[in-house]
Amino acid sequence: METTIKDIARICGVAVSTVSRAINNHPDINEETKVLIMQAVQDYHYIPNNSARNLKRSESNTIAVLIKGIGNPFFSNIMKVFEKEIQKKKYSFLLHRVEEHEDEIEVALQLEKEKRLKGIVFLGGYFLQSKERLSKLNIPYILSTGGVSDGTEKESLSYVSVDDYKESYKIVDYLCKLGHKRIATIAAPPMDENIGKLRLKGYRSALKDNGIEPEQDLICYNEDETDQIFSMEYGYKAAKKLLDAGVFFTAIFAISDSIAIGAAKAIFDSGKHVPEDYSIAGFDGIDYAKYYQPSITTIQQPIEDMATETIRILFDLIDGKKNTVGKIFSGELVVGQSTKVL
Amino acid sequence: METTIKDIARICGVAVSTVSRAINNHPDINEETKVLIMQAVQDYHYIPNNSARNLKRSESNTIAVLIKGIGNPFFSNIMKVFEKEIQKKKYSFLLHRVEEHEDEIEVALQLEKEKRLKGIVFLGGYFLQSKERLSKLNIPYILSTGGVSDGTEKESLSYVSVDDYKESYKIVDYLCKLGHKRIATIAAPPMDENIGKLRLKGYRSALKDNGIEPEQDLICYNEDETDQIFSMEYGYKAAKKLLDAGVFFTAIFAISDSIAIGAAKAIFDSGKHVPEDYSIAGFDGIDYAKYYQPSITTIQQPIEDMATETIRILFDLIDGKKNTVGKIFSGELVVGQSTKVL
Numbered sequence: 001m002e003t004t005i006k007d008i009a010r011i012c013g014v015a016v017s018t019v020s021r022a023i024n025n026h027p028d029i030n031e032e033t034k035v036l037i038m039q040a041v042q043d044y045h046y047i048p049n050n051s052a053r054n055l056k057r058s059e060s061n062t063i064a065v066l067i068k069g070i071g072n073p074f075f076s077n078i079m080k081v082f083e084k085e086i087q088k089k090k091y092s093f094l095l096h097r098v099e100e101h102e103d104e105i106e107v108a109l110q111l112e113k114e115k116r117l118k119g120i121v122f123l124g125g126y127f128l129q130s131k132e133r134l135s136k137l138n139i140p141y142i143l144s145t146g147g148v149s150d151g152t153e154k155e156s157l158s159y160v161s162v163d164d165y166k167e168s169y170k171i172v173d174y175l176c177k178l179g180h181k182r183i184a185t186i187a188a189p190p191m192d193e194n195i196g197k198l199r200l201k202g203y204r205s206a207l208k209d210n211g212i213e214p215e216q217d218l219i220c221y222n223e224d225e226t227d228q229i230f231s232m233e234y235g236y237k238a239a240k241k242l243l244d245a246g247v248f249f250t251a252i253f254a255i256s257d258s259i260a261i262g263a264a265k266a267i268f269d270s271g272k273h274v275p276e277d278y279s280i281a282g283f284d285g286i287d288y289a290k291y292y293q294p295s296i297t298t299i300q301q302p303i304e305d306m307a308t309e310t311i312r313i314l315f316d317l318i319d320g321k322k323n324t325v326g327k328i329f330s331g332e333l334v335v336g337q338s339t340k341v342l
Numbered sequence: 343m344e345t346t347i348k349d350i351a352r353i354c355g356v357a358v359s360t361v362s363r364a365i366n367n368h369p370d371i372n373e374e375t376k377v378l379i380m381q382a383v384q385d386y387h388y389i390p391n392n393s394a395r396n397l398k399r400s401e402s403n404t405i406a407v408l409i410k411g412i413g414n415p416f417f418s419n420i421m422k423v424f425e426k427e428i429q430k431k432k433y434s435f436l437l438h439r440v441e442e443h444e445d446e447i448e449v450a451l452q453l454e455k456e457k458r459l460k461g462i463v464f465l466g467g468y469f470l471q472s473k474e475r476l477s478k479l480n481i482p483y484i485l486s487t488g489g490v491s492d493g494t495e496k497e498s499l500s501y502v503s504v505d506d507y508k509e510s511y512k513i514v515d516y517l518c519k520l521g522h523k524r525i526a527t528i529a530a531p532p533m534d535e536n537i538g539k540l541r542l543k544g545y546r547s548a549l550k551d552n553g554i555e556p557e558q559d560l561i562c563y564n565e566d567e568t569d570q571i572f573s574m575e576y577g578y579k580a581a582k583k584l585l586d587a588g589v590f591f592t593a594i595f596a597i598s599d600s601i602a603i604g605a606a607k608a609i610f611d612s613g614k615h616v617p618e619d620y621s622i623a624g625f626d627g628i629d630y631a632k633y634y635q636p637s638i639t640t641i642q643q644p645i646e647d648m649a650t651e652t653i654r655i656l657f658d659l660i661d662g663k664k665n666t667v668g669k670i671f672s673g674e675l676v677v678g679q680s681t682k683v684l
Contacts, residue, residue, distance in 0.1 A: 003387065045345065073415050075418075083438075094434055095437045096434075231629075233629075268635050288415075291574045291603050
């Protein structure tokens with residue numbers, strides 16, 4: 001016969017509610033009583049309903065979102081949708097920040113072991129991962145808006161992103177068509193192997209196709225490792241460096257809107273104006289770019305659709321409906337007030 | 343003798359690793375085999391190590407953060423700190439969005455029942471809760487930056503916030519001292535019972551103490567319920583309404599920086615300038631206010647300290663070290679480029 005909670009209560013000489021409190025880790029219980037009860041639970045092989053249920057339901061219905069760059073407002077809109085979609089499915093949303101220098105696969109493996117996760121979303125971050133390393137993960141996962149770089153074997157991955165190369169090409173080409181020939185870029189540091197690299201590649205190709213040879217002293221980044229790459233602070237410092245260097249340019253392509261806003265502010269602080277003295281273009285399409293004065297010309301990523309699709313694909317994987325799926329969304333060139341014809 | 347995983351494997355005629363996969367809800371297992379194994383687990387009272395361990399450790403080491411207004415960039419910085427501090431303690435961070443119309447106590451009670459939470463942080467939201475309702479919660483909780491309004495019995499709560507009344511008074515008083523007499527405010531809708539109400543109260547008092555009678559037609563809000571209260575869109579529409587109404591004013595106090603940025607953009611779009619035509623002041627001290635052109639005069643909340651203290655107090659409560667603790671932080675008036683002497 002199966003041991004019940006009443007048996008445990010009788011054996012320990014306590015009320016059923018006390019056993020329940022012990023099992024549920026309730027703070028209102030004497031520590032000695034709790035030890036006694038937990039010992040009896042063990043000895044008499046009592047499986048708490050709770051725990052039995054958890055095997056199937058509660059704890060396992062958790063999706064972990066591993067995020068690099070948690071302060072990025074681009075991600076905060078995505079997380080909003082994630083949270084909503086995951087909640088709709090009656091799943092829990094476990095948020096886990098990954099440090100810049102941390103390996104997200106290691107972190108994921110650790111989480112998978114400790115929690116009973118049903119799936120993982122990797123949000124942002126580098127993703128130069130080999131098939132072999134990824135295959136260590138035992139649960140479905142998807143890479144969202146992280147950029148799938150050249151080194152990755154794409155067929156082994158589920159991902160949702162824009163084509164960072166193509167979209168960067170599009171906006172830099174637009175700057176060229178406005179007549180700009182001296183176009184600087186605020187890029188990610190050279191060791192970046194993710195979207196920073198892809199967006200820089202798009203910049204180079206667009207210049208070349210417009211008959212402009214990319215110049216090393218117009219490719220600018222901020223060497224201060226304490227600044228987050230896609231932040232306004234990063235953009236401010238990089239643009240200031242560019243201005244202080246005295247190199248001639250008429251436009252900046254910043255690889256994110258936050259960087260673009262930081263760069264614009266550096267220009268204003270130097271006594272110059274946007275777009276009168278310098279045109280500025282960004283990437284992402286965050287709300288702050290739209291409300292900036294001047295509003296920032298940018299590539300609008302379809303954030304809501306991408307986030308919704310991320311969760312939809314992940315649940316398809318969880319339900320065993322599909323193998324890996326990669327989906328590339330189109331960005332839209334949104335012309336703001338920050339760029340002008342030269 | 344206690345049933346082991348080996349016993350279950352022997353009984354079912356499968357490998358130990360298969361039992362493990364069944365218990366851990368691994369996708370790579372035949373459904374029938376899984377049912378067979380789970381039946382044996384039940385029949386022979388096998389308590390998976392995993393599950394036994396979970397009773398004490400894993401699942402219970404979870405802090406839930408209930409957030410109203412998940413898209414607010416003010417919260418994204420706070421969450422960054424929460425996540426870091428919670429991770430430091432080797433706890434998990436469960437993020438749960440509460441809808442504007444939802445009752446966060448109900449949501450908290452539900453989560454407490456479903457998950458083995460160790461603690462709850464309420465981030466933002468209304469908090470007109472009676473002591474009786476709050477006492478239904480069986481686990482420690484804290485209200486962070488949500489504003490503790492007049493109706494709440496403060497002694498029954500742990501909270502971390504600024505004094506919204508006092509800080510609003512401070513910045514509106516500053517506008518008065520600059521010589522402004524026709525100061526509009528973009529406030530929360532009248533039904534708001536939280537920080538919106540407190541900040542409006544500070545506005546009224548500061549005006550009165552400067553010999554200015556608050557006027558109803560200078561108290562503006564956006565009636566579109568689809569807009570989030572503290573958003574740029576909310577500020578943009580409210581300011582546009584104010585400008586279209588043709589009422590005379592020389593300054594705006596917006597109850598958040600995002601509202602202030604939205605209001606500034608509405609002014610620029612109408613062909614006027616900030617601060618030449620209108621001074622604008624905000625509240626919060628988000629990074630975007632600093633990088634806006636012009637930078638926004640605001641009340642800087644000590645976000646990092648407040649977030650760190652929230653988690654510190656919560657863990658003190660969890661460790662049983664203290665009774666409820668309320669801590670009020672001081673904000674700082676940061677004078678930007680968006681306000682000028684009249």
